[in-house]
Each structure stands twice: as C-alpha cells, then as structure tokens.
Amino acid sequence: MEMFGDNSCPSPCNTLGFLQKNNSLEEKGRLAGQKNLLSCDNSDRDARFRRTETDFSNLFARDLLPAKNGEEPTIQFLLEVVDILTNYVKKTFDRSTKVLDFHHPHQLLEGMEGFNLELSDQPESLEQILVDCRDTLKYGVRTGHPRFFNQLSSGLDIIGLAGEWLTSTANTNMFTYEIAPVFVLMEQLTLKKMREMIGWPSGEGDGLFSPGGAISNMYSVMIARYKYFPEVKTKGMSAAPRLVLFTSEHKSCSNQLSLFESRTCHYSIKKAGAALGFGTENVILLSTDERGRVIPADLEAKIIDAKQKGYVPLFVNATAGSTVYGAFDPINEIADICEKYNLWLHVDGAWGGGLLMSRKHRHKLSGIERANSVTWNPHKMMGVPLQCSAILVREKGILAGCNSMCAGYLFQPDKQYDVTYDTGDKAIQCGRHVDIFKFWLMWKAKGTIGFEQHIDKCLDLSQYLYNKIKNREGYEMVFDGVPQHTNVCFWYIPPSLRGMPHGDERREKLHRVAPKIKAMMMESGTTMVGYQPQGNKVNFFRMVVSNPAATQSDIDFLIDEIERLGHDL
Amino acid sequence: MEMFGDNSCPSPCNTLGFLQKNNSLEEKGRLAGQKNLLSCDNSDRDARFRRTETDFSNLFARDLLPAKNGEEPTIQFLLEVVDILTNYVKKTFDRSTKVLDFHHPHQLLEGMEGFNLELSDQPESLEQILVDCRDTLKYGVRTGHPRFFNQLSSGLDIIGLAGEWLTSTANTNMFTYEIAPVFVLMEQLTLKKMREMIGWPSGEGDGLFSPGGAISNMYSVMIARYKYFPEVKTKGMSAAPRLVLFTSEHKSCSNQLSLFESRTCHYSIKKAGAALGFGTENVILLSTDERGRVIPADLEAKIIDAKQKGYVPLFVNATAGSTVYGAFDPINEIADICEKYNLWLHVDGAWGGGLLMSRKHRHKLSGIERANSVTWNPHKMMGVPLQCSAILVREKGILAGCNSMCAGYLFQPDKQYDVTYDTGDKAIQCGRHVDIFKFWLMWKAKGTIGFEQHIDKCLDLSQYLYNKIKNREGYEMVFDGVPQHTNVCFWYIPPSLRGMPHGDERREKLHRVAPKIKAMMMESGTTMVGYQPQGNKVNFFRMVVSNPAATQSDIDFLIDEIERLGHDL
Structure with a gap:
C-alpha cells in the first residue's frame, strides 16, 4: 500500500x-x-x-482511528484532505479561477459527473469520500475569491482558517470551564477588549459569542425586557403592559447575508419581536433620511405616540452600519432620547462594529459607549471566518439573571474550581460552539493595528469605487455623497435606457437590469455582487468591500464586467 | 528559507x-x-x-495570502498547523496520554510558561502563533480520548473532522442556495433521510439544522404556537390565552453538556418558555416513574387541571433519552393524550434520536412517527463533531410561515434559480453555520449501518458496565434494571461509609464523595466522568458512552480509578 x-x-x-x-x-x-x-x-x-x-480505494472509515493500526491511514487520509484544501485555498486567491461554477438545483440533484448527494446504507470507500470532498468544493462558491463581493462576510483569512481547523480538532463547547478552559478564558478576555473599544468604563460588563447577529439582537431584546419587567421570565408576557420596540425602516446588518434577505424583509428585530412574544406589530419602524439614517425626531414622535396609545416603549435599536446603505444612525441623539424616556438602547453594530478598530472611522459610532448593549459581528467587517458574533452588555449579571433557570445554583458549588467562569447559565443555548478561538488567534496574529489597516483599506477601496462611478456615464448613485461604510449603491443604466424619459416604463426596465446582469455574472462565474430594491427604489447594485484580497483592479474588473454584461440589455 | x-x-x-x-x-x-x-x-x-x-519567526499574518508571494508561506504555515493537529489527533487516541492537564483559571490567566492570553496592538510572529496553537491544545481537554466520558458528546470522528476542516475552508453560510448550493442540497437530502427514519410518510416535512438542541426545542415551541395561535406572530402573546407547556421533571437531553447543567436546572423547554414569553410558571413539570419516564396519567391529570383553571394546554415535550437517566418517555401513550386534547407533540430526541439508526434499539422511540416535531442531535449519540442539531417538522411550510417576515416574497422572485431552495426564511437566525457537511460526509463514509454498529456497540458497553457494578461491593445503582440508553447512574460508597446506617450523616458524606473523586480525576487527568444530584438523591456518577474509542478496558479503567481515588475517602 x-x-x-x-x-x-x-x-x-x-x-x-x-x-x-x-x-x-x-x-x-x-x-x-x-x-x-x-x-x-x-x-x-x-x-x-x-x-x-496510500490506496484509499480499499480503505473505509472503519479503518481509521480508533481502529487498531488506524494511525497511519488516519494521518494519510487527513493529509490527502489537506492537499485538497490547500489547493482550494491557492485557487481561491487566483484571479484566473472562477468565483463559482453555477448549476441549478435540479442539475446538482441529478448528479454531476458521479457526484451523488444521496445517502445510503452501505459505506463508501475513502477514495470516494475524497472525491466527494473535491466535488463539494468544485460546485460551491469561493467566498474568499478577490472578486466575491456578494455578502458582508467575504474573504478567507488564513489565520482564522487555521483557528477553525484547530477548533474542530479540539471539538468541545463553551458550556463550562471544565471542558473548555482555554476557550472560556479567551472569550472572557476578548469580550473585555471589545467592551474597552466600545468605551464602557474599564471594559466592565458582560457578553457572549452567539450564533449570529440575529440571535445577538434577540439577546438584547430579552435582556431589556428582563431589566424592566423581570416578572415576564416567570409569568410570561401577560405580566407586562403592551411593550413596543423601535428600529430603523432600513435593514440592520444582523439580517444581511445576501441581499436576498432584504427582499425577504428579514429584519432581525422584527424576528425577535415575533419570537419573543411581542408581536411584529409592536416593532415600530423609524423613518430615515435620504442616506438611510434614523431621524431622531421621528423616534421621539413615535415614542410619544405609543405612550399616548397606552403602550410602553421599551427598546430602541440604533443601527451602526445598515445592510444596504451602510448607514450609521446618530447614536448620541438617539441616546439622549432613550435617557429622556428611560428606554434600553441597543446598538446593532453587526456590520459597522468593526470600524471601532479604526482611529480614522470609529467616530461614526460616536455615542456607542452610551448603549446598554451592542451586537458586533467580527465575521463581517473584520474578516473572521463564519460564524463569530458577539452580544455585549454593559450591566454585569443581567445576562445570567435573564437566562439562568436556577438562581440558587451558586449557593452550593462543589466543583474544585471557580464556577463563575462557567458560561452555560448566561446562554439560551446549551451546547455553544467555540467561535472565539479563530478570532483570538487573528487578533494575536494581526494585532489591533492589523484590523485597523484592513478596515481602512476596505473603506479606501469603496471610496475608490464611489469616485470612479459617481460621474461615469451609465451610472446613477442611489444616494448622494461619500458612503459612510463600504456600501456603494448604484444603478447601471444600459445604453438602451439612457435616453428614456423617467417614468413607469423606465422603472420597470431598470428594475430588471440588475437581476439580469447578476444572473449572467453567476453563469459566467467571474464575479458576484448583490442587488436589491429599497422602498420605492427599483433594483440596484449594492457593492460592499470586506474582502482583504480585493484590490483596485478587482473594482475595475467589476465595473468592466457590469458594462460588458449589461451593455446590450 | x-x-x-x-x-x-x-x-x-x-x-x-x-x-x-x-x-x-x-x-x-x-x-x-x-x-x-x-x-x-x-x-x-x-x-x-x-x-x-520555513523560519516562521520572521513571518507575520500580513505575509500570507492574499499578500504578494504569499502562497508558499501560506501553505507552509497551514502544513505546520496540520502537523500540530495530526499529532494532537494521534495523542488523543493514545491511552498513555492524559485526558487533560488541569489548571485553575487564575493559573492560566497568569500565563503558563509563556502562554499569554492577552491581546495586544502589535502583531505576533507566525512562530508565536504556532506556539499558541500548541499551547491551546496542551491546556485543553481531549474530548476524543477513549477515557473521556464527561459529556453526551464525546469522541473525535476522523471523517467528521475532515468535514469540519473542509467546511471552514469553504467559509460560507446556509442562507441561500446562491452562496451554498451544495450544502443547501445536502441539508435537504439529509433531513429527508432523518424524517424517513422517524417514520413520517415518504419522509415528507421540513426542518433545519440549528445551533444546538436548546434552539431546536425553542423552534418546536414557536412552531406549535404559530400552528394554534398564528396571530401571536403579529400581535404578541396578548393575542393568545394563557398557554401552558408540559415537559418531564427530568432534564431532557437538549440541555446537557456536562452534568453541571443539571445542577443549574438548565431545562431547555423552561428556557424556551422564558424567552418566548410564556413564562417559566407556565411550563408544567410532569412526574416520572422510578426510571425517570414521564407517567402518562400525570400528564392527563395536569392537562385537565390546567383546563379547569382556564389555561390552554398547547405543547407536550416527550423526552427520548433524558440527560441523567437516559430515560425514554412512553411516546405512544403521550401521543394518545395529545390527540385526545389536540396538543402539539414534540419529541426531544437530542440524546436518544440516534437510536433510530439501530434496528435493535429503535423500538425505544416507538411512536415518534406520531410527533409533530422532533429534535435530534447527531453531535451526541452519533459522534458528529459539535455542533450538529436538527429540528424536524412533520407539516411542510409551517417553519417558513412561523419565521418568515414577508410572506409575499415568493411572489416576485427575480433570481435565475428556484428560490424555494433558499432557507433563510425558515430560520430565526440569519447567518446559519454550515453544520451539515460533516454529518453528510460521515453518513456517506459509514453508511447507515456504520451508525447502527456504533450505537449498538455503545449500548453493549454500557450494559457491560452495568453488569460489572450492579452487584459489586461498594456500588449502589441509582435506579434498578438495565438502562434504556447508555446512561449508567451509580454511587460509589467508600469503605468508610459502607457500614454506616442510612441517615442524614451518611447522605451528607455520600453527597461529597463524587465531587471529591471527580476533582482528583481532573487533577490527575486520567479520566473524566460526570456526577450530579437528582431530586432527593445525593450526588451520584452518571456514566455515558458515546465515544467510539471506548472499549471494555476503558470501562474497567474507570472503575479501578474511582476505587483508587475514592478508597480512603
């Protein structure tokens, strides 16, 4: 062999x-x-x-460790997988490689060249397993490709990748110090560092890494409710008056992922409202200015209106980096109103939180230190592999108070270590995935300044794009002025529409342009960028830059590609 | 270089x-x-x-891809990490290696031999990063070690590990077919297969992989509420009467992780009740028999009682494999009652669901095909790496109905592919981690029969343990008879307590025995097993077997170790 x-x-x-x-x-x-x-x-x-x-055609999973003499085949199998993965990594950064090789669902389901997704009673050889690994990557999407701009999360950070490989090899969870001592401490130190960057005194407070921004935001609503109406925990929502939540009419970033979600109206605060028993009707949407920022006067008017109706305003979500426009709500003005009316202020910095790492851009989140809680997803702007989302809370103890099911448990600890390090009681989850290590390792490897450089570079690139197209023939910007975040929103107007008078016909035609170009992009596999409508604005492209591999040449390529594909529409 | x-x-x-x-x-x-x-x-x-x-002391993260000439250092760095990981894997299965090298939190925080957890502004060299990787593993817990029995999730499956490495390299999420075409289809096919094993006609229905059993159970409560009181989604809990949920007084398995959670009363249905606005007082606990199984007559009595008080019974959770005793509630009898009173029946098979793969043991879940929804965590009994939990629903469409924020979105799809494959609308999350691939790959590699063999072997091993200690001097079983699952619950009675009359003094002393032995186990690092009290029973050991590496010799070792450490207490 x-x-x-x-x-x-x-x-x-x-x-x-x-x-x-x-x-x-x-x-x-x-x-x-x-x-x-x-x-x-x-x-x-x-x-x-x-x-x-190694001939893997006669080897099966049962021949690997813990099987007798399983060590050598185990190592050889893992190395063969690593060979596949390192080749994939190299190709990911190679601009002569496609971003994706698109197939329709029915094509993949029918089986592509021997790639059979069906499961069976009998085992497959390790040789087939390796082929399946290759095929899985082949028919997937290279989210780390320098020309992948489709999501707020993009790029493939090598340190983060190494961190994930280690995390899955360690295969434990965050529930107790007992089984995850190092990871629990890393989480604690990293959250403290994040709270320091938010500006809470001495980095005090609490927090957790949760499975994504939507869940982090859900935590914030739960904690706010517990703070003001703790009896809801035991008696249910009937113990509280009619509570209302406020959030922007623009999507906040914990509900991005593709622009698709915008079309599906996937608001995380609304989802939280539905799930937690508030009801979506009690999630009041706030008007925004032409740049997508919440208008504080509208918030105050709606608070007053709600109170007049006998409802109880509870919670305001200020978005720091909206999904589509990249808008930052004016946190300080919102904080003033929250203080005046004694409301919980949450800042959804899922997308924009990363800017706190940049001395140049952190002013956009000015006032965040006044928030009661913050969502911040390092898996977005900071390039940490999926998933990595933090919910940070200014008041210590309230997370456990809200989620613990047995307040007395600290009374009689019989473990030999300090059980205050156990995190299980703070979470709504039980088994909590180790999301911290990759992030901690990246921070070690880059330093705070490394994150800062990455963020500044991405914002520079998006400004390059903005400058390139703002006066270019065939382009219209969706909103005026330099974008606050890396989001650049624009229409591409094909020559056939350029002379057409504004009106319904042009609108209908323009609405179909971005989807058509996107479909052709995916078929040709050269690049990917998102589009969506917003309010009464027909489909436009939303470009975002979070991919550390992207350069000006990739921005140029995107624009060339849009023009190449859209020219004859 | x-x-x-x-x-x-x-x-x-x-x-x-x-x-x-x-x-x-x-x-x-x-x-x-x-x-x-x-x-x-x-x-x-x-x-x-x-x-x-490669000399990594002069290399930094910034020298890796996408840096110019970054390919060679990237590959060499990843291979160095793989070297660390493959060595760790080998040692994990080596019984001459410790399960853990225990340190107190303050020791790790003070810095162990240069292992410094603090983050700084400046980057560290890749050499230091590699040292940090080694140290992270060194001070962690080997959850795949043949003598690690502390959790329901244990073992390190090599195919699953390879699957995780690939998943993190692909670094995408499950939100849309557009960005995760292969994974979305794998999820769909695998969930169908699981529904077939549950016994739903033609495997019809719906489902999702979620971040753990507690969230899966939370989904089941949300869906049940939506089914009976859909207006709660928009109007909140005030639109419904006072709803009550029923679950066992014994912990169900979606809230395990260490036995610690039992002590913290970490019930997932109670957590769901608190979070979703029902209130924990409206989660009614059902009495169990001496083996920990819900008594159906008690359920019916409590339903009648609730109705007499004017409350509305909504939901019953039947536990298929409880955390501590491994008890299977009598699903068929519970289903009869649910049908009679028109209640939603959920089966929490987080821990016991795996037994569906065994022709010999699946009868323990008889009646599960009558459930409206099922939680099933392949990351527990089936040895899939953390995390991998499925919520399965018999009625199609209700998951999206409950969680979609914009019912009209299907009306005007302008994507070029069939958007019914997009999953974002079904989830409360937005970014959903790819938990499917490792499981799919394991199923391919082992076949259904491979899972069956694993499960049968684990149950055989726990019966070996049961037979070994049931009449052994110094042991008392917590409940009589052969365990239904791999849970074997027992007290070790040190010689000093054996002649002591039953009474408070003995109880108090016995209560301290298991914690003391466990602490010594952890200090010596030889093995790990959980303990906990239950109701009026003082601390006892709960042994579980889900680790494929465990053999009879490891069971023997555990018993010898308990006796060695506990003999002089």
Whole structure:
C-alpha cells in the first residue's frame, strides 16, 4: 500500500522543523524530564508527518482511528484532505479561477459527473469520500475569491482558517470551564477588549459569542425586557403592559447575508419581536433620511405616540452600519432620547462594529459607549471566518439573571474550581460552539493595528469605487455623497435606457437590469455582487468591500464586467 | 528559507497520488479540454503540497495570502498547523496520554510558561502563533480520548473532522442556495433521510439544522404556537390565552453538556418558555416513574387541571433519552393524550434520536412517527463533531410561515434559480453555520449501518458496565434494571461509609464523595466522568458512552480509578 517506505526519502518529508529550535520547545524539552507517566504534551517532534502513497480505494472509515493500526491511514487520509484544501485555498486567491461554477438545483440533484448527494446504507470507500470532498468544493462558491463581493462576510483569512481547523480538532463547547478552559478564558478576555473599544468604563460588563447577529439582537431584546419587567421570565408576557420596540425602516446588518434577505424583509428585530412574544406589530419602524439614517425626531414622535396609545416603549435599536446603505444612525441623539424616556438602547453594530478598530472611522459610532448593549459581528467587517458574533452588555449579571433557570445554583458549588467562569447559565443555548478561538488567534496574529489597516483599506477601496462611478456615464448613485461604510449603491443604466424619459416604463426596465446582469455574472462565474430594491427604489447594485484580497483592479474588473454584461440589455 | 528545493526529493513528497488514476479524475482530465479561461477545477495535481523548512519567526499574518508571494508561506504555515493537529489527533487516541492537564483559571490567566492570553496592538510572529496553537491544545481537554466520558458528546470522528476542516475552508453560510448550493442540497437530502427514519410518510416535512438542541426545542415551541395561535406572530402573546407547556421533571437531553447543567436546572423547554414569553410558571413539570419516564396519567391529570383553571394546554415535550437517566418517555401513550386534547407533540430526541439508526434499539422511540416535531442531535449519540442539531417538522411550510417576515416574497422572485431552495426564511437566525457537511460526509463514509454498529456497540458497553457494578461491593445503582440508553447512574460508597446506617450523616458524606473523586480525576487527568444530584438523591456518577474509542478496558479503567481515588475517602 505504501509505494514509498520509511527509507525512500527520509530528509525533506520527515525532517525536524525550525520550531524545534526555539525557546518554547526547549522549555518543553526541559519539562519533559518532570513528566509523569501520563502526558498531555503534544510536541513530540518524532511524529512530524510524512506522506506516503496510500490506496484509499480499499480503505473505509472503519479503518481509521480508533481502529487498531488506524494511525497511519488516519494521518494519510487527513493529509490527502489537506492537499485538497490547500489547493482550494491557492485557487481561491487566483484571479484566473472562477468565483463559482453555477448549476441549478435540479442539475446538482441529478448528479454531476458521479457526484451523488444521496445517502445510503452501505459505506463508501475513502477514495470516494475524497472525491466527494473535491466535488463539494468544485460546485460551491469561493467566498474568499478577490472578486466575491456578494455578502458582508467575504474573504478567507488564513489565520482564522487555521483557528477553525484547530477548533474542530479540539471539538468541545463553551458550556463550562471544565471542558473548555482555554476557550472560556479567551472569550472572557476578548469580550473585555471589545467592551474597552466600545468605551464602557474599564471594559466592565458582560457578553457572549452567539450564533449570529440575529440571535445577538434577540439577546438584547430579552435582556431589556428582563431589566424592566423581570416578572415576564416567570409569568410570561401577560405580566407586562403592551411593550413596543423601535428600529430603523432600513435593514440592520444582523439580517444581511445576501441581499436576498432584504427582499425577504428579514429584519432581525422584527424576528425577535415575533419570537419573543411581542408581536411584529409592536416593532415600530423609524423613518430615515435620504442616506438611510434614523431621524431622531421621528423616534421621539413615535415614542410619544405609543405612550399616548397606552403602550410602553421599551427598546430602541440604533443601527451602526445598515445592510444596504451602510448607514450609521446618530447614536448620541438617539441616546439622549432613550435617557429622556428611560428606554434600553441597543446598538446593532453587526456590520459597522468593526470600524471601532479604526482611529480614522470609529467616530461614526460616536455615542456607542452610551448603549446598554451592542451586537458586533467580527465575521463581517473584520474578516473572521463564519460564524463569530458577539452580544455585549454593559450591566454585569443581567445576562445570567435573564437566562439562568436556577438562581440558587451558586449557593452550593462543589466543583474544585471557580464556577463563575462557567458560561452555560448566561446562554439560551446549551451546547455553544467555540467561535472565539479563530478570532483570538487573528487578533494575536494581526494585532489591533492589523484590523485597523484592513478596515481602512476596505473603506479606501469603496471610496475608490464611489469616485470612479459617481460621474461615469451609465451610472446613477442611489444616494448622494461619500458612503459612510463600504456600501456603494448604484444603478447601471444600459445604453438602451439612457435616453428614456423617467417614468413607469423606465422603472420597470431598470428594475430588471440588475437581476439580469447578476444572473449572467453567476453563469459566467467571474464575479458576484448583490442587488436589491429599497422602498420605492427599483433594483440596484449594492457593492460592499470586506474582502482583504480585493484590490483596485478587482473594482475595475467589476465595473468592466457590469458594462460588458449589461451593455446590450 | 527552503532548505530543500524542488529537486532534493521529487518523488515521495511531490509525486502524483493514487487518486489521479481513478475514473473521476480521468473525467476531470477529459473536461479540462472543454474548459474556458476561467476554471473552477481544483484537481491540479501538480500542486500537490510539499513541505519545506520555513523560519516562521520572521513571518507575520500580513505575509500570507492574499499578500504578494504569499502562497508558499501560506501553505507552509497551514502544513505546520496540520502537523500540530495530526499529532494532537494521534495523542488523543493514545491511552498513555492524559485526558487533560488541569489548571485553575487564575493559573492560566497568569500565563503558563509563556502562554499569554492577552491581546495586544502589535502583531505576533507566525512562530508565536504556532506556539499558541500548541499551547491551546496542551491546556485543553481531549474530548476524543477513549477515557473521556464527561459529556453526551464525546469522541473525535476522523471523517467528521475532515468535514469540519473542509467546511471552514469553504467559509460560507446556509442562507441561500446562491452562496451554498451544495450544502443547501445536502441539508435537504439529509433531513429527508432523518424524517424517513422517524417514520413520517415518504419522509415528507421540513426542518433545519440549528445551533444546538436548546434552539431546536425553542423552534418546536414557536412552531406549535404559530400552528394554534398564528396571530401571536403579529400581535404578541396578548393575542393568545394563557398557554401552558408540559415537559418531564427530568432534564431532557437538549440541555446537557456536562452534568453541571443539571445542577443549574438548565431545562431547555423552561428556557424556551422564558424567552418566548410564556413564562417559566407556565411550563408544567410532569412526574416520572422510578426510571425517570414521564407517567402518562400525570400528564392527563395536569392537562385537565390546567383546563379547569382556564389555561390552554398547547405543547407536550416527550423526552427520548433524558440527560441523567437516559430515560425514554412512553411516546405512544403521550401521543394518545395529545390527540385526545389536540396538543402539539414534540419529541426531544437530542440524546436518544440516534437510536433510530439501530434496528435493535429503535423500538425505544416507538411512536415518534406520531410527533409533530422532533429534535435530534447527531453531535451526541452519533459522534458528529459539535455542533450538529436538527429540528424536524412533520407539516411542510409551517417553519417558513412561523419565521418568515414577508410572506409575499415568493411572489416576485427575480433570481435565475428556484428560490424555494433558499432557507433563510425558515430560520430565526440569519447567518446559519454550515453544520451539515460533516454529518453528510460521515453518513456517506459509514453508511447507515456504520451508525447502527456504533450505537449498538455503545449500548453493549454500557450494559457491560452495568453488569460489572450492579452487584459489586461498594456500588449502589441509582435506579434498578438495565438502562434504556447508555446512561449508567451509580454511587460509589467508600469503605468508610459502607457500614454506616442510612441517615442524614451518611447522605451528607455520600453527597461529597463524587465531587471529591471527580476533582482528583481532573487533577490527575486520567479520566473524566460526570456526577450530579437528582431530586432527593445525593450526588451520584452518571456514566455515558458515546465515544467510539471506548472499549471494555476503558470501562474497567474507570472503575479501578474511582476505587483508587475514592478508597480512603
């Protein structure tokens, strides 16, 4: 089975690495002398991997560890997978590679060249499993490609990727310190650092990483309700008066993902309102200015109106970086109103929170330190692999107060360690995925300044795009002025529409332009960018830049591609 | 930087792999002729990886892709990480390695031998990042170790691990077909297969993978509410009468994770009741028999009682595999009552659902086909890496009806593909992590029979443990008879307590035995098993077997270890 045995080439593949020479490993060597029989040390350098030729056609999952003699096939199988993955990584950054190879659902379901999605009773060989891995990547979308602009989350950060590989190898969860000691502490330190960047005194407060911005926002509504009406936890919503929530009529970023969600009206605060028993009718939408920013006077008017109707205003969501326009609501003015009327202020910084890392751009979130809670998704603007979303809370203890099901549990702890590090009681989840490690590792590897540079670069790139098209023939901007975030919203007007008088016919035709261009983009696989309508504005392109691989040449390419595909529409 | 260039050893490290010879790749070769300029093919075999000696002390994250000339350092960095991970994997299955190397929070926070958790403004070298990766694993817990029995989720499945590595490399999410075409279809096919195993006609229905059993159970309550009181979605809970939910007084498995959660009374249905606005007082706990199974007559009595008080019974959760006892509620009898009173029947099979894969054990879930919804966590009994939890619903369309924020969106789809494949509208989340691929790949690799063998083996092992200790000196079983699941609950009675008369003093002493033994286990790092009290029963050990690496010798080791550590207490 092994075409090349141990002796065929001992040096390059089986040699000791540089790391062995460094201090940390000398330290480990020193410590080895003190080790007892059982060891947790995994720095055994003799075990440095060596690839061999392996015939996977006669191997099955049952031959891998923990099977007897499973070690060698396990390592060889994993290395073969890594070969597939590293090739994919290389191609992802290669502009001569397509962003995607589009197929319709029925085509993939019918089976593409032997790629059969159906599951069966009998096992497949590892050879087939490896082919399935290749095919899965082949028919997927390269979200890290320099010309993938379709989502707020894009790019493929190598440190973050390494962090995810390690996280899945460690395969634990965040419930207790007992089973995730390092990750629990990393989460605690990282959340504190994020609270410092928000500007809460000494970084005090609380928080959790949650499965996405929509859930983080849901936490904020739950905590607000618990703060003002704690009896709802035990007695239900009937113990409270009719409570109302306020949020922008523009989508906040915890409900992005493709522009599709805008079309589906996927508002996370509305979803929270529905789920938590408030009812969507009690989620009041706030008017925005032409740039998509909430108008504070409208908020105050609607608060007064609600109170006059006998309802109780509870919660205001200020969006820091809306999905479509990238708008930042005026937090300070909203905070003034929240203080005046004693309302909970949440800032949804899922998309815009990353700008806190930039000395140049953080002023756009000015006032965020006055918020009671903040959603901030490092998996968006900061390029952390999916998923990584934080809910941060200024008041300590309220997260556990809201979600704990047994307040007395601290009374009689019989564990040998300090159980205040256990996080399970704060979460609505039980098994909570380890989302922290990749983020912590990226922060270590880049430093705060690395994130800052990334963010500044993305904003520069979007300004480059804005400058390029604002006066270009065939383009109309959806709103005037330099965008606040990296969102650049524009219509491409094909030559056939350029002379047409404004009116219903032109609107209807223009509405179909972006979808047609997007469909052709996907068929040709050259680039991807989102589009959507907004209010009474027909479909327009929404360009966003969060991908660290994108350069000015990719922006140029996108514009060329839109013109190439749209010219004859 | 490269100590060995291209020519030093061309064959073993840079040679073509076996896979190149198979049909699928011949096919790919044939297709290459038809390729256009842009390619999505990632089977470029020339690119097979080659390790070189790399000095990471002068390399930083900024030197990796997408940096210019970043390809080589990127691949070498990832391979160095893989070296760390494959060594960890090998050690995980090695019984001479510790399960954990326990440190208190303050010890880790103070910094262990240069392992500094603090984040800073400046970047660290990749050498330091690699050291951090090693240290993270060193101070963590090996949840795949053959002697790790602490959680319902244990083991490290190699195929699942490979699936996770691929998933994080693909770095997309489940929101739309557009950005996750393959994963969306895999989810659809796998959920159908699961519904077939539940026994719903033709596998019809709906479902989603969600971030854990607690969220899956929360979905079930939301859907039930929407089914009977759809106006709650828009008007809130005040549009409904006082609704009550019923669940076992024993923890159901969506709230496990360590036995800690039992102590914290972390009931997922109660958490859902609190979050969704029902109130925990309206979650009625059902009495159980001595084996922890809900007594159907108690359910009926409590339904009648609630109705007499003017409340409206809505929802019953039947637990299929409780956290502590592994009890299966009698689903058929509960279903009869639900039909009689027109209530929603949910089965929480988070822990027990896996038994559906076993022809020998699936009868324990008899009646599950009568449920309206089912929670089933493949990350527990089926050994899928964390996280992987499914909410399955018998009625099609109701998931989207409940969670969609804009019913009209299907009216004017302008995408080029069939948007019914988009899943975003069904979820309360927006960015939904890809939890399906690892599970799909494991199913492909093992076949249904592979899961069946795993489950049968785990149940055999727990029966081995039961037989070993049921009449052994120094042991008392918490309940009589062969356990229904792999849960074996027992007290170890140290010699000093064996002659002591039953009474408060003995109870108090016995209550402290399991925590003391557990603390010593963790300090010595040899094995991990959970303990907890239940009702009026003092702390006892709860052994569970879901780890595919565990054998009879590991069970023997656990018992020896308990006796060694507990003998002199």
